[in-house]
Amino acid sequence: MDETPNFLRPFVLTPAARRHEREANLDWYVPEGGGPHPAVVLVHGGPLPAGLHPGPRDWPVYRGYGCLLADRGLLAVTVEHRMRVVAGPQGPVTDCPTAALDVASAVDRVRADPRVDGGRIALWFFSGGGLLSTDWLRDRPSWLRAVALTYPLLAPMPGWGVDPRFDPGAAVGEPGGPVPPLLLTRVGRERDEMAETVAAFLDAAGDAGVRVEVIDVPGGQHGFDMLDHTDESRRAVEQAADWVSQRLAR
Secondary structure (H helix, E strand, O other): OOOOOHHHOOOOOOOOOOOOEEEOOEEEEOOOOOOOEEEEEEEOOOOOOOOOOOOHHHOHHHHHHHHHHHHOOOEEEEEOOOOOEEEEOOEEEEOHHHHHHHHHHHHHHHHHOOOEEEEEEEEEEEHHHHHHHHHHHHHOOOOEEEEEEEOOOOOOOOOOOOOOOOOHHHHHOOOOOOOOOEEEEEEEEOOHHHHHHHHHHHHHHHHOOOOEEEEEEEEEEOOHHHHOOOHHHHHHHHHHHHHHHHHHOO
């Protein structure tokens, strides 16, 4: 019998199931009650192979986050972006520019929806999707109330062929307006090469005087929210969702 792929393992929490709306590359989880609602855009990791089935929007973990946030009165939207490995003139490259455009387009569409309070938006990045936080940490629009990063990659990895501009640590230290509130969920059993990017990001933020709130999951591995069904994991996910909810409160 084939083993279930990690990305199809169940979410560590069991929020009430709810219907979602699918539109192009977005899945919408709309809370009850009158709007407009604050919104959270969920950005999955990568790079992923083209044609992967099912895609991230159908993974239990992202459906779980969508339901969890909607239970808290937030409109949650999962965007399926195109961070893939493609052929480049010097060899394979990770196509972060295309994925970044996908995320930016998704945010524009979410903010324009009449059910959404366009002045109260949070972005939540996971794993390799953390690279896509770069533009938002650099541009810092006033309506961006929070950025959450869960077991993120926060600097280009050697051999990935990533455009060097996708460097969240460099972006957070650049001059400009105030950096939005930042939350980082860090796992104790992270792969060394990814843990090093997290440490470097925290150092860069500290040097720039930018506060980053950290939720530590000492026993957690990369993907703990679907792989480690422990009280520690459940508390960490609840705490992160509460933090996002609080930052989007009026």
